[in-house]
Amino acid sequence: MNKPVTYALVNCGRVFEGTLRNLLPPAFLVKTLAKEDVDTSLCNGPAAFASRQNAAPANGSSVSIADAKEAVASMLADSAAGNSVETPSPPVTEKPMRNDRIDPDCILYQLTINADNDIYTVRKLRRICRFRDVPILIVTTYSELPRARSLISHGANEVVVFPCNPELLKKKVLSVLDPVGTRMPVITKVINPYISATVDLLGTMAGLHAEKKDVFLKKNYRLFGDISAIMSLTGKVEGQVVVCFEEKLAREVVANIMSSRPQDLTKDELKEGIGEVVNIVAGNAKAALSTTEYAHQIGLPTVVFGQGHELSHPGNAPCIVVIFEIEGQPLAVLVSMTITGSLVNK
Amino acid sequence: MTDGLYDKVRNAFSQAAVFTFEKMTMVSLVPREQVGPDTAVYDLSGVIGFTGDIVGNCALRVSAKTAQEAINRLAGEAVESPSEIADGMGELVNMIAGNAKASLTDFSVSLAFPDVIRGKGHEIGFHRHPALIQIYFSSEIGDLTLIVAFSEPKQK
Numbered sequence: 001m002n003k004p005v006t007y008a009l010v011n012c013g014r015v016f017e018g019t020l021r022n023l024l025p026p027a028f029l030v031k032t033l034a035k036e037d038v039d040t041s042l043c044n045g046p047a048a049f050a051s052r053q054n055a056a057p058a059n060g061s062s063v064s065i066a067d068a069k070e071a072v073a074s075m076l077a078d079s080a081a082g083n084s085v086e087t088p089s090p091p092v093t094e095k096p097m098r099n100d101r102i103d104p105d106c107i108l109y110q111l112t113i114n115a116d117n118d119i120y121t122v123r124k125l126r127r128i129c130r131f132r133d134v135p136i137l138i139v140t141t142y143s144e145l146p147r148a149r150s151l152i153s154h155g156a157n158e159v160v161v162f163p164c165n166p167e168l169l170k171k172k173v174l175s176v177l178d179p180v181g182t183r184m185p186v187i188t189k190v191i192n193p194y195i196s197a198t199v200d201l202l203g204t205m206a207g208l209h210a211e212k213k214d215v216f217l218k219k220n221y222r223l224f225g226d227i228s229a230i231m232s233l234t235g236k237v238e239g240q241v242v243v244c245f246e247e248k249l250a251r252e253v254v255a256n257i258m259s260s261r262p263q264d265l266t267k268d269e270l271k272e273g274i275g276e277v278v279n280i281v282a283g284n285a286k287a288a289l290s291t292t293e294y295a296h297q298i299g300l301p302t303v304v305f306g307q308g309h310e311l312s313h314p315g316n317a318p319c320i321v322v323i324f325e326i327e328g329q330p331l332a333v334l335v336s337m338t339i340t341g342s343l344v345n346k
Numbered sequence: 347m348t349d350g351l352y353d354k355v356r357n358a359f360s361q362a363a364v365f366t367f368e369k370m371t372m373v374s375l376v377p378r379e380q381v382g383p384d385t386a387v388y389d390l391s392g393v394i395g396f397t398g399d400i401v402g403n404c405a406l407r408v409s410a411k412t413a414q415e416a417i418n419r420l421a422g423e424a425v426e427s428p429s430e431i432a433d434g435m436g437e438l439v440n441m442i443a444g445n446a447k448a449s450l451t452d453f454s455v456s457l458a459f460p461d462v463i464r465g466k467g468h469e470i471g472f473h474r475h476p477a478l479i480q481i482y483f484s485s486e487i488g489d490l491t492l493i494v495a496f497s498e499p500k501q502k
Contacts, residue, residue: 152428153389153410153464222429232395232403232458240395240459268471275473299395299458300475300497302403306468311461336459 004029005177008104010125011035011112016139016162020108023170031102035112035121038128106176108160110139111148118147119154126155126224131244131323131332133219135176153310155224177219190294191215191320194241194335197284198324201277206256210324210331218319223311223334226250227270229278229303230311233286235296239317239337241285243278249329250274267305275301281333294337351400351498355450356479359404359494362445363483370441371419375483375490384480386489387467389413390432392439394460399453402475402496404446406439412488419487428464436460442492 006029009017021030107125111118125136135157140148148159160172195212202210225244232240245253251262254273258265265273282298289295304311317338324331360377367373389410395403408416417425417434425431440460447455463470472478475495483490 149426149428153466230393230395230461232397232461234395234397234456234458238456238458240461242461271471272473275471297397297401297456299397300402300495301473302393302395302405302461303471303473304391304463304465304468305471306463306465310464317459 005105006031006103007173008033008102008107010038010107010109010121012108012110012139016108016110019162019166019169020173023166024173031104033102038121038124104134106135106137106173108137108139108173109156111141111144115147118151122151122154122156130330131223131225131321132214133216133321135219137173137176155310157222190237190289190337191322191335193285193288194281194333195322197281197288198243198322198331198333200284201280202253202324202326205280206253208253208256208326210326212322213325213330214321214323216321218321218334223321223332225311225332227274227303227305228311229274229301231278231282231301232299233282233296233337234299234340236340237294237296237337238340239335241278241282242311242332242334242336243274243281244311244332244334245274246329246331249326249331252329253277253326271303271305275303294339352477352479354452355400355446355477355494355496356481358446358449359442359479359492360481362442362449363406363481363490363492366438366441366445367416367485370438371416371487373416373419373485373487375485378482378484378489380480380482384482384491386491388491389464389466389468390435391463391468391470392435392460393463393470394436394439394443395458396443396447396455396496397458398455400455400496400498402477402494403472404439404443404495405470405493406435406442407470407491407493408435409488412490415487432462432464436462 004027007020007024009020009030009032011034012032017030017032024030109122109125122136122138136155138148138151138156138159139162140159142161145159145161152159158172158176160169162169199210199212202208223242223244226247227250228242228244230240230242248262250270251265254270255262255265257273257276258269260269278301286296286298317336319334319336322333322335324333364375367375387409388407390413391405391407393403393405413431413435414425416438417431420434420438425434437460440457443457447457470493472493472495476497477495479494481492481494483492
């Protein structure tokens with residue numbers, strides 16, 4: 001049932017496509033699509049992704065990164081055994097059916113000559129991923145490198161200069177799929193209080209049914225959203241909890257909590273409301289964890305505004321993201337936590 | 347709010363910022379007066395939370411150009427990767443908060459991880475913080491703003 005790793009090539013030239021196909025083992029799928037088809041053929045409805053919760057830590061057992069790596073390795077082995085060699089892609093004029101959407105593990109996008117268009121496309125790609133951790137790599141030539149780099153602040157993860165040494169390319173496209181924070185086991189039981197706190201809060205205070213869609217380890221420390229709230233944790237564990245919204249959902253949630261209408265909320269109310277959301281989520285989880293070895297204190301919330309901003313945090317802590325869905329709109333809760341003193345400081 | 351706490355925290359963070367930048371990046375920061383509302387556009391912010399006898403957040407906010415310049419000097423070479431610049435910002439705010447913590451000898455404060463926010467013209471809101479300190483600096487590499495928002499915990 002494990003899916004092979006899929007690379008989606010958006011707007012990439014034939015040469016790059018061929019090179020990549022030759023480099024990757026057959027277990028990797030390479031699919032191409034034109035820039036215009038991104039809306040219709042990329043990324044799955046949320047339902048398609050829900051079936052892929054292979055790493056969901058729902059049973060409270062402890063999964064270490066090593067396990068996750070093993071899982072990936074066995075997944076690769078499985079798919080290598082199966083016959084998953086991809087036939088050459090169909091011509092782009094044949095638009096895939098709706099239920100036939102590509103569900104990529106990594107997106108590669110080749111720059112066009114229009115800078116504004118590129119920014120728009122990268123942002124769109126990032127949004128389509130719905131907080132999911134799909135790395136976006138920019139394929140560029142050496143002369144366009146500065147412009148490609150500037151796209152990193154709009155949602156791209158890495159820049160690949162092409163043509164280049166094939167080994168380097170292979171290393172780059174494979175390394176973006178590794179999860180971060182390998183120095184410390186992920187204690188998955190700490191995530192459950194956060195999941196239940198979020199569902200409870202939204203259910204009781206906002207009257208919204210939040211459905212858990214996905215749990216995964218982040219591959220990098222970056223998260224993109226419109227409004228997010230950060231709460232820092234110190235004590236026996238250190239780390240942070242981030243709740244990340246898109247603007248429409250944030251307004252809806254806060255309006256429901258304050259019994260107001262979404263369009264009537266002022267910016268200050270929104271700020272306060274979202275701060276309160278993370279405060280309650282972190283507070284409830286803190287209470288639930290206070291009797292365990294993960295007892296901690298919480299700080300005060302910080303709220304960040306900005307269309308498509310990016311959050312990143314250094315450190316070697318593993319980073320767990322839970323994605324919820326409320327009436328089709330995504331919401332991400334990120335927990336990055338490590339036991340105090342266990343972190344080898346750089 | 348205890349008497350003199352505001353000034354004490356303000357001085358600690360202000361001196362820590364000046365000290366850190368002087369030592370790590372060879373940039374001398376000069377506190378400046380901000381007249382009227384702050385209309386500067388910030389591209390990068392490093393935020394670090396702390397708990398203990400005082401609870402709150404400290405944020406260092408800069409423009410992309412200033413961040414680039416500061417991190418170049420911190421690293422001693424031209425840093426190009428955006429993730430390295432973000433890491434550097436986190437490290438800077440961590441050092442500022444660490445130095446401030448060291449000079450606030452009357453309190454026990456524990457620091458969390460730094461968080462870096464990137465986004466053209468993003469805003470940061472500190473909600474439920476009774477005390478908000480904004481310190482503006484100018485320097486040869488551009489303007490910087492340090493925001494410290496904190497409160498005393500209820501118990502105690």
